[in-house]
Amino acid sequence: MNSTETALPATDAPWIVMKFGGTSVATLPRWQNIGELVASRQAEGARVLIVVSALTGVTDALKQLCSESKAINRSEAARAIAQRHYDLLDHMQLSMPATLGERLEDLARLANEGAATLGELAWQAQVQAHGELMSSALGAAFLSHSGLPTHWLDARDCLSAVALPNQNERTRLLSSMVDSRPDPALAARLAAQGDVFITQGFIARESQGRTVLLGRGGSDTSASYFGALLKAQRVEIWTDVAGMFTANPRQVPGARLLQRLDYEEAQEIASTGAKVLHPRCLSPLRESRVPLLIKDTNRPELDGTVIGPEVRAHAPSVKAISARKGITLVSMESVGMWQQVGFLADVFAQFKHHGLSVDLIGSAETNVTVSLDPTENLLDSDAIAALATDLAKVCRVKVIAPCAAITLVGRGMRSLLHTLSGVLAEFGQLRVHLISQSSNNLNLTFVVDEEVVDTLLPHLHDLLISAGALRTDDSALFGPSWQALYGNGESVAATTAWWRDAQREALLELAAEKTPRYVYHLPTVRRQAGALKSLGAVDRLHYAVKANTHPAILRALAAEGFAFECVSPGELQAVSAIVPASTPLLFTPNFAPRDDYALALDTRATVTLDALHPLEHWGELFHGREVVLRIDLGRGLGHHEKVRTGGSGSKFGVPLDQLTQFLQLAQTHGVTVRGLHAHLGSGVLDAAHWGEVYVQLASLAERIDSVVFLNIGGGLGVPSHPGEASLDMAELDRVLREVKAAYPQYQLWMEPGRYLVADAGVLLARVTQQKGKGAYRYLGIDTGMNSLIRPALYDAWHEIVNLTRLDESATALYQVVGPICESGDVLGTDRRLPEADEGDVMLIAQTGAYGKVMSSHYNLRDEADEIVIE
Numbered sequence: 001m002n003s004t005e006t007a008l009p010a011t012d013a014p015w016i017v018m019k020f021g022g023t024s025v026a027t028l029p030r031w032q033n034i035g036e037l038v039a040s041r042q043a044e045g046a047r048v049l050i051v052v053s054a055l056t057g058v059t060d061a062l063k064q065l066c067s068e069s070k071a072i073n074r075s076e077a078a079r080a081i082a083q084r085h086y087d088l089l090d091h092m093q094l095s096m097p098a099t100l101g102e103r104l105e106d107l108a109r110l111a112n113e114g115a116a117t118l119g120e121l122a123w124q125a126q127v128q129a130h131g132e133l134m135s136s137a138l139g140a141a142f143l144s145h146s147g148l149p150t151h152w153l154d155a156r157d158c159l160s161a162v163a164l165p166n167q168n169e170r171t172r173l174l175s176s177m178v179d180s181r182p183d184p185a186l187a188a189r190l191a192a193q194g195d196v197f198i199t200q201g202f203i204a205r206e207s208q209g210r211t212v213l214l215g216r217g218g219s220d221t222s223a224s225y226f227g228a229l230l231k232a233q234r235v236e237i238w239t240d241v242a243g244m245f246t247a248n249p250r251q252v253p254g255a256r257l258l259q260r261l262d263y264e265e266a267q268e269i270a271s272t273g274a275k276v277l278h279p280r281c282l283s284p285l286r287e288s289r290v291p292l293l294i295k296d297t298n299r300p301e302l303d304g305t306v307i308g309p310e311v312r313a314h315a316p317s318v319k320a321i322s323a324r325k326g327i328t329l330v331s332m333e334s335v336g337m338w339q340q341v342g343f344l345a346d347v348f349a350q351f352k353h354h355g356l357s358v359d360l361i362g363s364a365e366t367n368v369t370v371s372l373d374p375t376e377n378l379l380d381s382d383a384i385a386a387l388a389t390d391l392a393k394v395c396r397v398k399v400i401a402p403c404a405a406i407t408l409v410g411r412g413m414r415s416l417l418h419t420l421s422g423v424l425a426e427f428g429q430l431r432v433h434l435i436s437q438s439s440n441n442l443n444l445t446f447v448v449d450e451e452v453v454d455t456l457l458p459h460l461h462d463l464l465i466s467a468g469a470l471r472t473d474d475s476a477l478f479g480p481s482w483q484a485l486y487g488n489g490e491s492v493a494a495t496t497a498w499w500r501d502a503q504r505e506a507l508l509e510l511a512a513e514k515t516p517r518y519v520y521h522l523p524t525v526r527r528q529a530g531a532l533k534s535l536g537a538v539d540r541l542h543y544a545v546k547a548n549t550h551p552a553i554l555r556a557l558a559a560e561g562f563a564f565e566c567v568s569p570g571e572l573q574a575v576s577a578i579v580p581a582s583t584p585l586l587f588t589p590n591f592a593p594r595d596d597y598a599l600a601l602d603t604r605a606t607v608t609l610d611a612l613h614p615l616e617h618w619g620e621l622f623h624g625r626e627v628v629l630r631i632d633l634g635r636g637l638g639h640h641e642k643v644r645t646g647g648s649g650s651k652f653g654v655p656l657d658q659l660t661q662f663l664q665l666a667q668t669h670g671v672t673v674r675g676l677h678a679h680l681g682s683g684v685l686d687a688a689h690w691g692e693v694y695v696q697l698a699s700l701a702e703r704i705d706s707v708v709f710l711n712i713g714g715g716l717g718v719p720s721h722p723g724e725a726s727l728d729m730a731e732l733d734r735v736l737r738e739v740k741a742a743y744p745q746y747q748l749w750m751e752p753g754r755y756l757v758a759d760a761g762v763l764l765a766r767v768t769q770q771k772g773k774g775a776y777r778y779l780g781i782d783t784g785m786n787s788l789i790r791p792a793l794y795d796a797w798h799e800i801v802n803l804t805r806l807d808e809s810a811t812a813l814y815q816v817v818g819p820i821c822e823s824g825d826v827l828g829t830d831r832r833l834p835e836a837d838e839g840d841v842m843l844i845a846q847t848g849a850y851g852k853v854m855s856s857h858y859n860l861r862d863e864a865d866e867i868v869i870e
């Protein structure tokens with residue numbers, strides 16, 4: 001990122017505006033990404049204007065500061081906010097830049113003084129503007145220090161708020177709009193000063209010189225205003241997701257990336273709830289036809305969403321389902337409303353008077369109901385109460401809140417109605433307060449009680465796909481799901497994990513005896529077994545023992561009634577030594593030598609073949625036997641390329657085009673195919689997946705008379721990243737029962753591994769030392785990839801905590817590494833943890849699966865031992 005290495009932009013070089021949101025500017029590694037990204041745009045020959053948000057959470061903290069009535073509390077809040085910035089400076093190893101120092105002093109002064117001098121709203125705007133003023137000052141210092149000379153620009157000198165006729169003081173100061181006609185003079189002035197600028201999102205200046213805000217989330221809109229003013233080549237919105245998805249991916253992990261959208265559709269998705277873009281940010285670009293790109297700062301290699309002027313011809317499809325919470329409905333009743341001339345004019349005049357903009361409208365003979373959207377209105381209870389009092393003079397008023405608006409978005413909604421019957425049926429169970437179909441034919445909205453939304457949305461999204469209303473088969477438009485892109489990550493289970501409270505002391509004692517050490521919690525194994533046993537359609541559950549072959553776990557699962565799936569003679573032996581002789585076994589090897597089959601055929605195990613070779617060359621071995629055929633359905637799934645076990649890129653299974661040949665070989669050798677098997681990969685969190693495999697296997701089985709069971713594999717994921725939803729077992733149960741009802745003649749088998757044991761295991765290790773190097777702080781522990789290879793092999797993310805200091809605040813940013821002589825010996829990158837000391841006990845979570853079984857003596861280091869908690 002050394003600017004001297006990049007060619008200087010030509011005098012007529014285009015502008016690229018890059019906006020980085022709150023999470024994108026909150027840590028040192030993100031700023032390092034920003035530096036690289038900006039340098040790469042410069043290398044394209046562009047001038048760059050960086051627009052930044054406040055560090056994540058800072059605008060909220062500033063708002064909170066504004067609501068404190070006591071000066072002492074406000075000053076304390078200002079100090080805590082300042083501390084966030086000191087911490088980041090510390091990680092950046094920078095001394096306080098004068099520009100930031102001034103801001104912090106200014107904030108301390110404003111906090112202490114309170115609103116008296118400036119007036120409440122102007123003071124609030126001024127205080128909240130400091131979030132972006134501080135982050136941009138910090139960013140300018142960091143980038144310049146890293147060799148990318150960056151000019152700090154005050155956005156208020158460029159963005160002039162326009163006074164709109166119906167604005168009140170509140171909207172004028174806190175949710176303002178800006179004149180964004182192209183300004184060649186600004187472009188020329190900046191070009192004369194330099195090539196890289198950094199400025200603030202969220203703020204502008206009004207005609208009297210006061211600082212104004214653009215509304216919560218308004219930094220996106222700042223970027224657009226700058227894009228339009230500078231007639232930029234494009235605007236890039238860098239955030240914490242790889243684009244706009246078909247639904248909020250934090251709510252619907254199966255949501256698909258929307259690869260390209262026109263302004264109108266994107267606008268509709270943004271206005272109806274997709275927080276990823278501020279609803280006002282598209283109109284400035286639409287007028288000047290500047291394209292907008294949404295990208296993930298942390299994963300710049302992902303494609304993202306391109307929004308531009310081209311309307312692509314394609315079959316009508318629902319593009320997204322969004323939800324807006326915090327909606328207030330105002331229902332107004334008046335007898336003989338339609339006969340009363342001017343009734344609507346009277347009531348709407350009240351909305352205007354109170355500075356409230358109406359979103360949806362529904363009407364009946366004696367009633368008109370409107371919705372107020374919190375992103376367009378500053379809805380506090382005072383504002384609503386004042387409105388209701390005035391409305392009560394002309395009609396009977398009822399305020400219904402909190403509600404949520406669920407919107408289906410897509411061009412040509414009316415022509416899609418026939419595909420929506422299943423979706424509409426869902427609303428039959430709910431109180432629907434209002435339905436509205438937009439006159440531009442782009443959306444269909446249902447207002448319901450707010451509390452139902454979180455569970456309803458993922459379900460509706462699934463229904464839209466299965467009904468063919470959301471046409472995910474159009475791969476030019478619909479990219480991968482969020483889960484497919486991010487599915488291998490952060491921990492939900494971790495917050496309620498067994499090791500956090502009840503067993504913490506016991507674990508610390510175990511670690512005091514010896515580390516590194518794996519500890520397994522059998523009640524968790526049993527809990528997971530119980531969840532699997534709730535799947536009513538499944539006739540036989542096998543534990544895929546390769547995940548963890550500890551005898552206590554095998555014993556516990558045998559007691560739970562599980563059968564066992566093994567992939568090698570060693571596993572067959574280990575299992576046979578432990579479980580009762582009546583327990584069914586399944587042998588599902590891959591590229592196993594002849595002797596392995598010979599050995600397995602001498603046991604009670606049901607043997608699976610997944611290639612032609614064994615029958616072609618060792619036919620006599622299998623003569624008269626019954627086997628299972630593992631089929632490659634032509635596609636793989638899973639959290640990482642290395643765990644996908646389908647498709648021609650993977651070595652597993654007999655491809656469909658060799659099926660006939662396999663059956664002929666079986667016939668020739670007197671072999672009976674009793675079962676069909678497919679397993680596409682691991683870490684799958686979408687219930688629909690097993691339904692698809694099941695149906696595919698069942699329809700293939702119908703061509704083979706001898707088949708009596710279908711083994712749909714395992715691969716059931718356990719969520720590891722915060723916010724990642726777990727696999728919906730009730731939904732999986734429903735999906736499987738549905739297929740079973742269609743194909744009752746086949747028994748259903750499954751073979752999960754990770755699902756049963758991942759959460760049950762933790763790896764305990766001890767801190768040995770720390771090292772600071774450049775911007776990084778390495779935290780060394782007494783074991784590494786020799787004990788746990790998943791991070792190195794699959795980029796797997798495991799939650800890591802300092803068990804000794806579980807309750808201390810996480811103020812340090814560490815790279816957690818082991819003692820193995822490999823650069824890849826990193827167990828966790830960028831981990832926020834308490835400041836650690838030599839001897840602290842670190843816990844690596846979710847290591848019950850593929851932990852110990854994949855460990856080695858590499859570097860001749862001792863292997864971790866294993867302890868079981870009953």
Ligand code: ADP
Pocket residue numbers: 020021022023024053217238239240241243244245246247248249250273274275276277320
């Ligand atoms: P930033 O701080 O970078 O401005 P935001 O939090 O404002 O980021 O916006 C990004 C978030 O928007 C995502 O993390 C996601 O939770 C949310 N979001 C809601 N709906 C969608 C959607 N349809 N597509 C993508 N993200 C969405």
Ligand code: ASP
Pocket residue numbers: 021022053054059060131201202215216217218219220
């Ligand atoms: N910092 C502002 C907010 O949190 C603006 C933004 O981030 O877009 O609302």
Ligand code: MG
Pocket residue numbers: 021217220275276277278
């Ligand atoms: Mg945002």
